[in-house]
Amino acid sequence: xxxxxxxxxxxxxxxxxxxxxxxxxxxxxxxxxxxxxxxxxxxxxxxxxxxxxxxxxxxxxxxxxxxxxxxxxxxxxxxxxxxxxxxxxxxxxxxxxxxxxxxxxxxxxxxxxxxxxxxxxxxxxxxxxxxxxxxxxxxxxxxxxxxxxxxxxxxxxxxxxxxxxxxxxxxxxxxxxxxxxxxxxxxxxxxxxxxxxxxxxxxxxxxxxxxxxxxxxxxxxxxxxxxxxxxxxxxxxxxxxxxxxxxxxxxxxxxxxxxxxxxxxxxxxxxxxxxxxxxxxxxxxxxxxxxxxxxxxxxxxxxxxxxxxxxxxxxxxxxxxxxxxxxxxxxxxxxxxxxxxxxxxxxxxxxxxxxxxxxxxxxxxxxxxxxxxxxxxxxxxxxxxxxxxxxxxxxxxxxxxxxxxxxxxxxxxxxxxxxxxxxxxxxxxxxxxxxxxxxxxxxxxxxxxxxxxxxxxxxxxxxxxxxxxxxxxxxxxxxxx
Amino acid sequence: xxxxxxxxxxxxxxxxxxxxxxxxxxxxxxxxxxxxxxxxxxxxxxxxxxxxxxxxxxxxxxxxxxxxxxxxxxxxxxxxxxxxxxxxxxxxxxxxxxxxxxxxxxxxxxxxxxxxxxxxxxxxxxxxxxxxxxxxxxxxxxxxxxxxxxxxxxxxxxxxxxxxxxxxxxxxxxxxxxxxxxxxxxxxxxxxxxxxxxxxxxxxxxxxxxxxxxxxxxxxxxxxxxxxxxxxxxxxxxxxxxxxxxxxxxxxxxxxxxxxxxxxxxxxxxxxxxxxxxxxxxxxxxxxxxxxxxxxxxxxxxxxxxxxxxxxxxxxxxxxxxxxxxxxxxxxxxxxxxxxxxxxxxxxxxxxxxxxxxxxxxxxxxxxxxxxxxxxxxxxxxxxxxxxxxxxxxxxxxxxxxxxxxxxxxxxxxxxxxxxxxxxxxxxxxxxxxxxxxxxxxxxxxxxxxxxxxxxxxxxxxxxxxxxxxxxxxxxxxxxx
Numbered sequence: 001x002x003x004x005x006x007x008x009x010x011x012x013x014x015x016x017x018x019x020x021x022x023x024x025x026x027x028x029x030x031x032x033x034x035x036x037x038x039x040x041x042x043x044x045x046x047x048x049x050x051x052x053x054x055x056x057x058x059x060x061x062x063x064x065x066x067x068x069x070x071x072x073x074x075x076x077x078x079x080x081x082x083x084x085x086x087x088x089x090x091x092x093x094x095x096x097x098x099x100x101x102x103x104x105x106x107x108x109x110x111x112x113x114x115x116x117x118x119x120x121x122x123x124x125x126x127x128x129x130x131x132x133x134x135x136x137x138x139x140x141x142x143x144x145x146x147x148x149x150x151x152x153x154x155x156x157x158x159x160x161x162x163x164x165x166x167x168x169x170x171x172x173x174x175x176x177x178x179x180x181x182x183x184x185x186x187x188x189x190x191x192x193x194x195x196x197x198x199x200x201x202x203x204x205x206x207x208x209x210x211x212x213x214x215x216x217x218x219x220x221x222x223x224x225x226x227x228x229x230x231x232x233x234x235x236x237x238x239x240x241x242x243x244x245x246x247x248x249x250x251x252x253x254x255x256x257x258x259x260x261x262x263x264x265x266x267x268x269x270x271x272x273x274x275x276x277x278x279x280x281x282x283x284x285x286x287x288x289x290x291x292x293x294x295x296x297x298x299x300x301x302x303x304x305x306x307x308x309x310x311x312x313x314x315x316x317x318x319x320x321x322x323x324x325x326x327x328x329x330x331x332x333x334x335x336x337x338x339x340x341x342x343x344x345x346x347x348x349x350x351x352x353x354x355x356x357x358x359x360x361x362x363x364x365x366x367x368x369x370x371x372x373x374x375x376x377x378x379x380x381x382x383x384x385x386x387x388x389x390x391x392x393x394x395x396x397x398x399x400x401x402x403x404x405x406x407x408x409x410x411x412x413x414x415x416x417x418x419x420x421x422x423x424x425x426x427x428x429x430x431x432x433x434x435x436x437x438x439x440x441x442x443x444x445x446x447x448x449x450x451x452x453x454x455x456x457x458x459x460x461x462x463x464x465x466x467x468x469x470x471x472x473x474x475x476x477x478x479x480x481x
Numbered sequence: 482x483x484x485x486x487x488x489x490x491x492x493x494x495x496x497x498x499x500x501x502x503x504x505x506x507x508x509x510x511x512x513x514x515x516x517x518x519x520x521x522x523x524x525x526x527x528x529x530x531x532x533x534x535x536x537x538x539x540x541x542x543x544x545x546x547x548x549x550x551x552x553x554x555x556x557x558x559x560x561x562x563x564x565x566x567x568x569x570x571x572x573x574x575x576x577x578x579x580x581x582x583x584x585x586x587x588x589x590x591x592x593x594x595x596x597x598x599x600x601x602x603x604x605x606x607x608x609x610x611x612x613x614x615x616x617x618x619x620x621x622x623x624x625x626x627x628x629x630x631x632x633x634x635x636x637x638x639x640x641x642x643x644x645x646x647x648x649x650x651x652x653x654x655x656x657x658x659x660x661x662x663x664x665x666x667x668x669x670x671x672x673x674x675x676x677x678x679x680x681x682x683x684x685x686x687x688x689x690x691x692x693x694x695x696x697x698x699x700x701x702x703x704x705x706x707x708x709x710x711x712x713x714x715x716x717x718x719x720x721x722x723x724x725x726x727x728x729x730x731x732x733x734x735x736x737x738x739x740x741x742x743x744x745x746x747x748x749x750x751x752x753x754x755x756x757x758x759x760x761x762x763x764x765x766x767x768x769x770x771x772x773x774x775x776x777x778x779x780x781x782x783x784x785x786x787x788x789x790x791x792x793x794x795x796x797x798x799x800x801x802x803x804x805x806x807x808x809x810x811x812x813x814x815x816x817x818x819x820x821x822x823x824x825x826x827x828x829x830x831x832x833x834x835x836x837x838x839x840x841x842x843x844x845x846x847x848x849x850x851x852x853x854x855x856x857x858x859x860x861x862x863x864x865x866x867x868x869x870x871x872x873x874x875x876x877x878x879x880x881x882x883x884x885x886x887x888x889x890x891x892x893x894x895x896x897x898x899x900x901x902x903x904x905x906x907x908x909x910x911x912x913x914x915x916x917x918x919x920x921x922x923x924x925x926x927x928x929x930x931x932x933x934x935x936x937x938x939x940x941x942x943x944x945x946x947x948x949x950x951x952x953x954x955x956x957x958x959x960x961x962x
Contacts, residue, residue: 071519
C-alpha cells in the first residue's frame with residue numbers, strides 16, 4: 001500500500017516523472033480538472049503559496065511599496081499605447097467576447113497598461129515620487145504549449161510591483177533593490193540560489209529598456225526564469241503621459257521599473273530543488289505544517305498519550321509554530337511515511353517511553369535523522385527550524401557550486417550543457433548585433449544565451465567563441481524551460 | 482484649500498453624493514479608469530481589504546476550513562450540470578472568445594461548478610468528510626447596471642467556502658456556523674449589525690435548497706445583502722456525482738453548503754455606517770493606519786521633535802501597532818484635517834509642551850475628543866483601540882435599535898419603508914405561494930420581502946397583511962440595493 005502512495009521514480013534518474021508524481025502524491029496540485037493550462041491548487045500547495053506571498057509582501061512593504069487592486073480586464077486601446085508591448089503580448093492574450101456597445105477587453109497578461117493610465121492621474125509633482133505600488137494578482141497568458149503544471153500555465157499567481165521615479169539613476173537603483181529582494185527572500189529564506197542575468201536585447205520584456213531575470217538551475221540541468229525586474233525607462237511614461245513637475249516647475253516624464261515574482265512558479269523551484277525520493281522537503285519558513293506530532297499508543301494508554309500530545313501541540317502553537325497531532329487511525333509507520341511525503345520539516349513522536357524519559361523523539365526530514373529532545377526544551381524547535389532552512393540553502397548552494405563552467409570553445413559549451421551545467425563564455429554582445437551568434441547557440445547546441453551578470457561586473461578577455469569578434473560580455477549559456 | 486479636499490455634503494442629507502465623495506477624497510477607490518463596473522482600489526482601500534481578508538480567513542481556518550486556488554475560468558459544460566444554476570447565472574456570465582478546438586470558457590461568477598467536479602474525485606469515504614475548503618478569489622458578473630463602486634460591480638473580491646457533509650443535519654449546522662461567523666467577524670469585529678434572513682423561495686441562490694442572507698441597513702434606509710450562506714442539499718452533489726461510502730459501505734450523495742463573504746462589499750458597509758461628515762472612521766482592527774503621529778515643531782526644535790516622534794513610533798510598532806509619523810511639510814492643522822478624512826482612529830500630537838509634560842495629546846477620531854496620555858502609558862493605546870471599536874459597534878447597534886418596526890397594515894409598512902426603516906409583518910409565506918403578495922409589495926410599496934429570521938424562531942399570529950390568508954411567517958420588508 002505504501003508503495004502505491006509514494007513516489008516510485010528517482011528524482012535524479014527521471015526528474016520529469018518525479019515532478020509529476022510529487023505534485024500529485026503530495027497533493028500540491030490536481031490536474032484532473034482537465035483544462036489545459038489551468039490547474040487546481042490543493043490546500044497543501046495553497047498554504048505554501050500563501051506563506052510565500054506573505055513573506056514577499058512584507059518585504060515589498062518594508063521597501064516602501066503599497067498594495068492596490070486593479071481590474072482583471074484591460075481595454076484593447078490601452079494595450080495599443082506602447083507599441084513593442086502590444087506586439088509582444090498580443091499573441092498571448094485571452095480576449096473576452098465583445099459586448100455590444102462596449103470596448104473589447106483582454107484578461108491581463110501583466111498590468112502595465114492597466115496601471116499606468118492611473119499613474120498619469122496620480123503623479124503630478126516631485127512630491128508624489130517615488131510612487132511604489134504592487135498588487136497580488138492572477139494573470140493570464142494564452143500559451144498553446146501550456147502543459148507543465150505551475151511551470152507553464154495559462155493562469156498564474158504572482159506579485160507585480162510598478163514603480164515611478166524622478167530620475168534614471170533612482171530607477172536603476174530600484175532594479176538593484178529588486179535583485180536584492182530576490183536574494184533576501186528567494187535565496188536566503190526559501191533556499192533557492194539564482195543568477196541575476198541581464199537578458200540579451202532580443203529576450204527582454206516587451207517595452208523595457210532592459211530586463212534582469214533570475215535564473216534558477218533545476219535538477220534536470222535546465223534553467224527556469226524566476227523573478228524578473230525590468231527597467232522601463234520612459235517608454236511607458238511617454239505612452240501614458242506620466243509626468244511630474246520638479247522643484248523648478250519643469251515638467252518631465254517619470255522613469256519606471258517593474259518587478260514580478262511569480263509565486264506559483266517559485267514553488268516549482270522550492271519543490272524541485274529541496275525535494276528528494278521520499279517526497280517534498282518544505283522549508284520551515286513556508287511549510288503548511290512545520291511540526292507533526294505522532295502519538296504512539298495502545299488501547300490502554302491511548303487517552304493519556306493523545307492528551308499529552310495535545311498539550312504539547314498547544315504549547316508549541318503558543319510560541320507561533322504550525323503544528324498538528326495526527327490522531328487518525330493509521331499505524332505510526334504509515335503516518336511517518338505520509339508526512340515525509342508531504343515534506344513536514346520536523347516530526348515529534350510521543351509514546352510511553354518518551355513520557356517516562358521526559359524526552360521526545362524528533363525526526364528531521366531533510367537529513368532523515370532521529371534525535372531526542374527534552375520536553376523542557378521544546379521551545380528550541382524554532383531554532384531547529386531555522387537550522388533546517390539554513391541546511392536546505394547550504395545544500396542547494398553546494399549543488400550549484402560546480403554547475404557554472406568557464407568554457408573556451410564550442411565543444412566544451414556543448415559538453416557543459418549536455419551535462420546540465422551552465423557555460424560561462426566570452427560572447428560578442430547581448431545587444432542586437434549578437435543575435436546571430438545566439439541563433440547559432442540555439443540551433444547547434446539547443447541552448448540559450450541567458451545574458452550577463454547584473455549583480456556584479458564581469459569583464460570578458462578575448463574573442464567571442466562563436467564569431468571571433470572582440471567579446472563585449474561574459475555571457476551565460478544554458479538549456480532552459 | 483481644505484474645503485476642496487474635504488467632503489462638502491452631509492451624509493444624512495445626501496448619502497449617495499457623500500458616498501461618492503468619500504470613496505474619492507479619502508482615496509479608497511478611483512473610478513477614472515472609466516471601465517464600467519471595474520474599479521481601481523487604491524492603497525488605502527486595498528490595505529483595509531487585506532486586513533479584512535486576514536481576519537476572515539483566520540476565522541475560516543479556525544473553523545476547520547483549508548484554502549485552495551481554483552482556475553478563474555469554468556468550462557461551459559460544467560455550468561450546464563445543475564439546471565437551476567445555469568439558468569440563474571448564464572445571463573450574468575462573461576465569456577471568453579472561443580479558441581478553436583477548445584471548450585468555451587466563462588469567467589467564474591461563483592465557483593460551485595468548478596470546485597464540485599474536483600470534490601467528486603476527492604470525496605470517497607466517510608473518512609474524507611467533512612470536507613471544508615475555501616478560496617480567496619475575484620469573481621465576475623456581467624451586470625448591465627453596474628454603476629455604484631464596490632456596491633454593484635462586475636468584478637468583486639470575496640471569499641467562498643464550500644463544504645460537504647455526510648448528513649443534512651451537519652449541513653444545517655454549518656449554515657448556523659456561517660451565520661455565527663458573520664456575527665463574530667462582521668458584527669463583533671467590524672461593528673456592522675445585520676439581520677440573518679432566510680430568503681423567500683423566489684430569491685434564493687440558483688441551485689440552493691434555501692439561502693440565508695445578512696441584511697445590513699445602510700444610512701439611506703435601504704438594506705444591502707452582506708455574507709450569504711446557502712444550503713445546497715444534494716442538488717449539486719447529484720449533478721456532480723459527489724458520493725461517499727459510509728461505515729457500512731453504503732454509498733450516498735453528500736450534503737453541501739456554501740458561504741460567501743464579499744470583502745469589497747463589506748467595506749461599503751464599514752465606510753457607510755461608521756463614516757461621518759468629516760470623512761472615514763475606520764475600525765481600529767482593520768484600519769490601514771491605526772495611529773498617526775503629528776510632530777509640531779519650529780525650525781529650532783524640528784530635529785528633536787521628529788526624533789522623539791520616531792522613537793515613539795518605533796516603540797508602538799514593537800507592540801504590533803500600525804503607526805506612522807507625518808513628516809511632510811504641511812501645517813499641523815492641514816495634517817489633522819487629512820488624517821481625519823482618512824479615518825485614522827487615533828492621532829498623537831508631539832510638541833515642545835508634550836515633551837516637557839511627558840504627556841502626549843491624543844485625538845480620538847470617532848468622538849472627536851482630545852485627551853492627554855502619559856508617554857509611559859502609551860502601551861494603553863492597544864486598549865484604546867479596542868474601546869474605539871466597541872464604541873463604533875455600540876453606535877451602529879443604537880442606530881439599528883428603532884429601525885425595525887412591527888407593522889400591522891399596508892399603510893404603516895409604507896410609512897416605515899419611506900422613513901428608511903424595516904417593516905416586520907405577518908406574511909402568508911416565503912414559499913412559492915407567497916410570491917404574489919411579494920409582487921404587490923414591490924409594485925405598491927417599492928420594497929422587497931427579504932425573508933424571515935434564521936437565527937431565531939419568530940411565530941406569526943394572525944393574517945397576512947396582503948392576502949389575508951393565515952400568516953405562516955414573520956417577514957421583514959425593506960427597500961434594498
